[in-house]
Amino acid sequence: MNATPPAGNDRPDQVLVLNSGSSSLKYQLIDMTGGRRLATGLIERIGERTGRVVHTPGEGGERREREERIADHRAALEAAGGELSADGLGLDSPRLAAIGHRVVHGGQSFTRPAVVDESVLAEIERLVPLAPLHNPANLQGIRTAMELRPDLPQVAVFDTAFHTTIPAAAARYAIDVETADAHRVRRYGFHGTSHAYVSRATAALLGKAPEDVDVIVLHLGNGASAAAVRGGRSVETSMGLTPLEGLVMGTRSGDIDPAVIFHLMRVGGMSADEVDELLNKKSGLLGLCGDNDMREIQRRMADGDADARLAFDIYVHRLRKYVGAYFAVLGRLDALVFTAGVGENSAEVREAVVAGLQGLGLAVDAERNAARSGAARLISPSGSRVAVAVVPTDEEMEIANQTYTLVKP
Structure with missing residues (x-):
């Protein structure tokens, strides 16, 4: 699926956020010029006999829900694209600037978000033993999005990145250093995107x-x-x-x-x-x-x-x-x-x-x-x-x- 080039007022100012689980796909389309949610959705029971698609246009729009078989993550993302297209949005929109992906574990490798290329994919794959339930599903979502929109930047945003500033005295466990280093055992922390957002919003509140x-x-x-x-x-x-x-x-x-x-x-x-x-x-x-x-x-x-x-x-x-x-x-x-x-x-x-x-x-x-x-x-x-x-x-x-x-x- 290739996008047509932007023309006229079709400035790329929207981001599609994907959170890919092993049997689910959550998505939101966000207009970055005003911070408005244009659509939210959930596709679950991927790969099972009957899947479920839930889509809500805008903030407080009328929710649509249906059941159908969703064979794999590609079918899930295509279903999401279909729902977005029904609202005049869509995966092929020239307004789409990038797709942002939640990735649970970035280890010590990723201290900030990264535009996905083969080296980024390889490193996320290398970190699978640290998050065996999450990183494989996150990778699947990224690769599927890359297949459907190869022309579009894909960005990995890591749950662990915000906590890479923790000092060694807090991050190290008191076990044999060689063993810890050999198996990458340390405190990484999670919910980083939430802690980053909330701590910044709290400062604004004050x-x-x-x-x-x-x-x-x-x-x-x-x-x-x-x-x-x-x-x-x-x-x-x-x-x-x-x-x-x-x-x-x-x-x-x-x-x-x-x-x-x-x-x-x-x-x-x-x-x-x-x-x-x-x-x-x-x-x-x-x-x-x-x-x-x-x-x-x-x-x-x-x-x-x-x-x-x-x-x-x-x-x-x-x-x-x-x-x-x-x-x-x-x-x-x-x-x-x-x-x-x-x-x-x-x-x-x-x-x-x-x-x-x-x-x-x-x-x-x-x-x-x-x-x-x-x-x-x-x-x-x-x-x-x-x-x-x-x-x-x-x-x-x-x-x-x-x-x-x-x-x-």
Whole structure:
């Protein structure tokens, strides 16, 4: 599929953002001149008997949904192109400046986004052992897009890139150096596009430049991570070699004594794969109380469910530990920021995390915290020494911005 050259007002000022999973494709088309979302979509159950296509034109347009077989990622991207064409947009549009791809793991190789060529593809492939569930699917999406639009710049934007500024004292694990280097074992961190976007948006909310602000960002979704950001640069983050380390998550355990793994293998008779599945898919909130949806957990708590209450308390306890630790890492703090699904929507979690931290200058105003809004906002009392904020994340917009900055004419 080749695009016709731009003519007249057809200036290339749009970016298509793709997030390719093993059996799904998420996409957004963004107009970079005004930061407007022109379309969003999801194609799932790729390769299964029946797939699902969901497409929404514009921001708040009427959603279209259908089921059909989607054989592979090429068919998925073609289906996305068909939906976009129905809105007068399309993969062959001369307005399209580039396609930006989310890539989970860039290792130490990629400290910033990269225009994809054969060497970039080869390096992402080399990093597959560090992200075996994600990088292969990301690569598939990139190669498919390159086949359909070989004339268009493809840009890889890495989840890990924002955290490549973490100093060695924070990035190194205290194991044998030669072994660590041979197997590329270190802290990489993830959710980098979210932490970058939210820390910068928080500075704007405070009326300051990013380089003048020190913040702790709590990205709390089904996957969750914390980051300490000093002057716009990540200096510490909770996820490590993989997204398993750190906070209690929907289905991941977060921090755990490594000897638990040996114990489960030696005494419990579990295989390495079984332990991997336990810690990544059957732990966290799900393992503690049988639910990984914070809304359901809070409903159960209100009904007096003790298991749900304990799960909530463990979740909050881990968060508070990280807030205190990252306050110490930074030495000072301008704002504590909540973002992502739980962070943006659970007033109860925000209140519980901050409770008792007045000695660090942290507090929430009950009325501001309870008010629902989709906008970035302060929820701390007026005149607080440290701001507490809710800032909606926008990883797709961050990917689009990084992509367009790299390729814009």
